[in-house]
Amino acid sequence: MIHGGDLLSYEDYFDGDLVDYSSNINPLGIPEGLKGKVFNNFQSIEAYPDIEYRELKKSIGEYLGCEIENILVGNGAMEIIDLFNLWADRVITTEPAFIEYKLRGQVHGKQVIEIGYTEDFQVDLEKLEDILSEKDLLIIGNPNNPTGLRIEEDKLIEIYKLVQSRGAYMLLDEAFFEFAPEDYDSIRLFKSDGYKNVGIIRAATKFFAIPGLRLGYGCVSREMAEKIESLSMPWSVNSLAETAGRYIFKDKEYIQKSKKYIHQERSFLLDELEKIEGLKAFNTHTNYILIRLENKTEDQIFESLLKRGFVIRKCSSFRSLGKNHIRIAIKDRENNVNFIKALREIEL
Amino acid sequence: MIHGGDLLSYEDYFDGDLVDYSSNINPLGIPEGLKGKVFNNFQSIEAYPDIEYRELKKSIGEYLGCEIENILVGNGAMEIIDLFNLWADRVITTEPAFIEYKLRGQVHGKQVIEIGYTEDFQVDLEKLEDILSEKDLLIIGNPNNPTGLRIEEDKLIEIYKLVQSRGAYMLLDEAFFEFAPEDYDSIRLFKSDGYKNVGIIRAATKFFAIPGLRLGYGCVSREMAEKIESLSMPWSVNSLAETAGRYIFKDKEYIQKSKKYIHQERSFLLDELEKIEGLKAFNTHTNYILIRLENKTEDQIFESLLKRGFVIRKCSSFRSLGKNHIRIAIKDRENNVNFIKALREIEL
Numbered sequence: 001m002i003h004g005g006d007l008l009s010y011e012d013y014f015d016g017d018l019v020d021y022s023s024n025i026n027p028l029g030i031p032e033g034l035k036g037k038v039f040n041n042f043q044s045i046e047a048y049p050d051i052e053y054r055e056l057k058k059s060i061g062e063y064l065g066c067e068i069e070n071i072l073v074g075n076g077a078m079e080i081i082d083l084f085n086l087w088a089d090r091v092i093t094t095e096p097a098f099i100e101y102k103l104r105g106q107v108h109g110k111q112v113i114e115i116g117y118t119e120d121f122q123v124d125l126e127k128l129e130d131i132l133s134e135k136d137l138l139i140i141g142n143p144n145n146p147t148g149l150r151i152e153e154d155k156l157i158e159i160y161k162l163v164q165s166r167g168a169y170m171l172l173d174e175a176f177f178e179f180a181p182e183d184y185d186s187i188r189l190f191k192s193d194g195y196k197n198v199g200i201i202r203a204a205t206k207f208f209a210i211p212g213l214r215l216g217y218g219c220v221s222r223e224m225a226e227k228i229e230s231l232s233m234p235w236s237v238n239s240l241a242e243t244a245g246r247y248i249f250k251d252k253e254y255i256q257k258s259k260k261y262i263h264q265e266r267s268f269l270l271d272e273l274e275k276i277e278g279l280k281a282f283n284t285h286t287n288y289i290l291i292r293l294e295n296k297t298e299d300q301i302f303e304s305l306l307k308r309g310f311v312i313r314k315c316s317s318f319r320s321l322g323k324n325h326i327r328i329a330i331k332d333r334e335n336n337v338n339f340i341k342a343l344r345e346i347e348l
Numbered sequence: 349m350i351h352g353g354d355l356l357s358y359e360d361y362f363d364g365d366l367v368d369y370s371s372n373i374n375p376l377g378i379p380e381g382l383k384g385k386v387f388n389n390f391q392s393i394e395a396y397p398d399i400e401y402r403e404l405k406k407s408i409g410e411y412l413g414c415e416i417e418n419i420l421v422g423n424g425a426m427e428i429i430d431l432f433n434l435w436a437d438r439v440i441t442t443e444p445a446f447i448e449y450k451l452r453g454q455v456h457g458k459q460v461i462e463i464g465y466t467e468d469f470q471v472d473l474e475k476l477e478d479i480l481s482e483k484d485l486l487i488i489g490n491p492n493n494p495t496g497l498r499i500e501e502d503k504l505i506e507i508y509k510l511v512q513s514r515g516a517y518m519l520l521d522e523a524f525f526e527f528a529p530e531d532y533d534s535i536r537l538f539k540s541d542g543y544k545n546v547g548i549i550r551a552a553t554k555f556f557a558i559p560g561l562r563l564g565y566g567c568v569s570r571e572m573a574e575k576i577e578s579l580s581m582p583w584s585v586n587s588l589a590e591t592a593g594r595y596i597f598k599d600k601e602y603i604q605k606s607k608k609y610i611h612q613e614r615s616f617l618l619d620e621l622e623k624i625e626g627l628k629a630f631n632t633h634t635n636y637i638l639i640r641l642e643n644k645t646e647d648q649i650f651e652s653l654l655k656r657g658f659v660i661r662k663c664s665s666f667r668s669l670g671k672n673h674i675r676i677a678i679k680d681r682e683n684n685v686n687f688i689k690a691l692r693e694i695e696l
Contacts, residue, residue, distance in 0.1 A: 003582055005396040020395070029394055038393075045386075045560035045588075046377055047368070048353040075423050075562075078581050086455065100581070107434065107579050108456075212393035212587030214423075231455050233426050233448070234351055238586050239560030 002099050002317040004327075005211070014309050019335055021305075022313040024145075024176070024288040026209040027332040028261060031254040034210075037247045038240050049239040056237070056245045060217050063249035064187050064202075069222045070195060072229065073245075075236040077175050077203040077216030078104075081139065083228045084171050084199065085110060088137030094123065096146055096318030098173065101139040116320055121147040121282065125158060134167040142172045143180055146315055146327040148284030153184045160190070163197055171199045175216075178207040178255065179262050180285040187219050195221040204241075206287070207258065208248045215241040262287050265330050272340045278348030287330045290315070296348060297323045304346040310339055350447050350665040352675075353559070362657050367683055369653075370661040372493075372524070372636040374557040375680040376609060379602040382558075385595045386588050397587040404585070404593045408565050411597035412535045412550075417570045418543060420577065421593075423584040425523050425551040425564030426452075429487065431576045432519050432547065433458060436485030442471065444494055444666030446521065449487040464668055469495040469630065473506060482515040490520045491528055494663055494675040496632030501532045508538070511545055519547045523564075526555040526603065527610050528633040535567050543569040552589075554635070555606065556596045563589040610635050613678050620688045626696030635678045638663070644696060645671045652694040658687055 004022030011018060050056070057071045064071070074080040082104045085091060091105035095114040105112040115127045123140065132138065140159075143150045151159070163170040172186055186200045199220040205211045215237060220228065237245075248254075269289060273281035280292040293301060298314040305312055315325035330336070352370030359366060398404070405419045412419070422428040430452045433439060439453035443462040453460040463475045471488065480486065488507075491498045499507070511518040520534055534548045547568040553559045563585060568576065585593075596602075617637060621629035628640040641649060646662040653660055663673035678684070 003399060006399050007395075008398050008400075008402065023396060025394065045558050046373065047355075048371060048559045050356050051351060051354050052356075054356065075584060075586075076581075079584075082581060104581070210393050211396040211583070212590075214583065214586045233424075233430060233452070235559070235562065236423060236427075238423075238562045238589065240588055241586065242560075 001314050004313045007311055010306060010311055013306050016309055019310050019331070019339070021328045021331065021339060022311045023211070024206055024286065024329045025211055026207055026258050026262070026287065027265070027330070027335070028209065028254070028258050030209045031248055031251045033251060034244055034247055038213075038244050044239040044243050047239070049235050049237060049242045051234050053237060053242060056242050059246045059249050064219055066187055066191065066219045070219050070225060072218040072220060072225055073237050074216040074218070074232070075238070076205060076214045077173060077201045077218075079232075079236055080201050080216050080218045080228070081171065081173065083231050084137055084139075084169075086231050087227060088169070089135040090133070091137050091139065092128070092131060092168075093139045094141070094144065095320045096144075096315070097139075097141050098145045099317060101173070117147065121149050123151060123155065123159060125155070125162070128159065129162060132162060132166045132168050136166070136168040137171060138163060138168055139171045139173060142174050142186070143176050143285045145176070145286075146288065146290045146313070146318060146321075146325075148282060148286045148288060148290055150180050150183075150285045153189070156186070156189070160198060167197075169197050169199070171201060173201050175201070175203040175206055176286040177202050178259065179287045181263075195219060195224070197221075199224060204245060204248060208244075210241075210244060210248075213241040213244055214238065215245050217245075262330060265333060265336055268333070269330055269336055269340070276340075276343060276348065289328050289330065291326050291328065293324045293326065293348070298326050299323070301326055301346070301348070305342060308342040308345070310342055349662050352661040355659055358654060358659055361654050364657055367658050367679070367687070369676045369679065369687060370659045371559070372554055372634065372677045373559055374555055374606050374610070374635065375613070375678070375683070376557065376602070376606050378557045379596055379599045381599060382556075382592055382595055386561075386592050392587040392591050395587070397583050397585060397590045399582050401585060401590060404590050407594045407597050412567055414535055414539065414567050418567050418573060420566040420568060420573055421585050422564040422566070422580070423586070424553060424562045425521060425549045425566075427580075427584055428549050428564050428566045428576070429519065429521065431579050432485055432487075432517075434579050435575060436517070437483040438481070439485050439487065440476070440479060441487045442489070442492065443668045444492075444663070445487075445489050446493045447665060449521070465495065469497050471499060471503065471507060473503070473510070476507065477510060480510060480514045480516050484514070484516040485519060486511060486516055487519045487521060490522050490534065491524050491633045493524070493634075494636065494638045494661070494666060494669075494673075496630060496634045496636060496638055498528050498531075498633045501537070504534070504537070508546060515545075517545050517547070519549060521549050523549070523551040523554055524634040525550050526607065527635045529611075543567060543572070545569075547572060552593060552596060556592075558589075558592060558596075561589040561592055562586065563593050565593075610678060613681060613684055616681070617678055617684055617688070620684075624688075624691060624696065637676050637678065639674050639676065641672045641674065641696070646674050647671070649674055649694070649696070653690060656690040656693070658690055
């Protein structure tokens, strides 16, 4: 298990519908208005998507507050991250982190160096200073997966200055951006310098609950946008994702409602988890929670919860976490109540 | 213009709806039954696609007559071709051909060698014999784009034997397979040896008229399937393409009707084009026709036809064709009649 969301592999182990606590999707589901927009649009699949994604980029630009020339789109955020790996000489990333940062570097034959986090899951700036060199690609999840924390603003600026001074490149994977508290916005933070040596990648996948559609996007310098587009494949964003992307970012009501909902359920789950003995739930800025098991292995808890209809994410594929961590999604109240109930029933 | 289908760039030049003769999509449009299957399936986009694409591969396996273990799927045929470029030491391809064969090799830093066709658009076996070495990736369109011809069976077997003897790898891009006359089927031809050193790539894009959905697939040896999957990104086929792929290959009526229709319109257009002076239309096994202009440039004809509402494919991006070739799609009878009428009106 190196990715969540694979319910199909477990459906024979439970008599009923499994509840997916292993992938981190907005529990409110897709914006209501999207259904008509995407699904009554037969014509859009009979033609190629716009090879330049003009309307899609315009919509993303308005949402992010940046120029069209700074925008990249991809078949999920992953495709954009992959293209940056092509560009880099060497890939520096963190551990634990989304495993594809490392894998895509390896696929493209790059040297990959992983830097561990400090004990409280902060980027280890000292280690980074030792390692970072010219044309290195530094990839950091912000917030990071599975640890759940955003980099604090002053710390991020410190890292950014280091990146600039070394002539390296910093790629922030902000796929969970909208779930985090609104203390700062990287897109605005790095706008004044035209995103020199920095790229911010986001995704519609998680927040707008459309993982099946595949839509990632990023904000980078004009020069880097041109460079990355010269490496990319034509039409990689399908036309229904393109159609969706022209609608979802304008749905301010859905966006506000989702943020409020996740904030509320995050507090609820963290409070409930704190009352349970035998585990340590780490603080999070996202819609998932990393949990350390004090007495049991991930396999034992996975099986106990599977018997009760819940699929969670085991975390031993994150090398530094060993076999005693799990990650759970934050879902709707009814499921969260049932999940906590199930967790209380099992031996921890 | 290195790809067709970009009508958006030309819509200001014509007062009305442009007709796309630049991209090669089944003129019958998507299978009728697909609309309900794909478009009433909101739930499918709220979850990740199956990370192993089990049902999709089963459906493709039944359609192709090969085992699930031999099947690769991708975000369009192009993604699979791209992954093979990662694997190769060196890329050998033909010219003229779909430009992405060359570009993907270059993006991945591979040496790319292009072999010209003989005058009658046959693969130049002598040149190939001079060049082909161990771990070369030979990519050939079959039928080739824009020339339109399938490799004859005995010639294909000759090439295949050469590939085997050199320890190279042959990738046949058969994105237009279903449009071609049914004289042989590469999937059956190379089945007995388990597809050793040969991969056959096909696409739902053209024949099933779903370029917006993005669905490519291939049949390769089990070992190569494992290798290529280890290089690929998770969830690259979106869940609506996945859903479509579980339906379309079973729609035998649509498949037969489409083959018959294209055969009929191909004969009609080729006959009509033969009567027109100032151009030479080459024979084709596909749903597009390569045309040599005897007196005019591609730009002149492009503009004359644009004024009449037709967008065609200029061919100078195929280096060896120069500025006096165009490619046109084969569409429905009404459009084809109008297109021929427009062609007769302009000075050739």
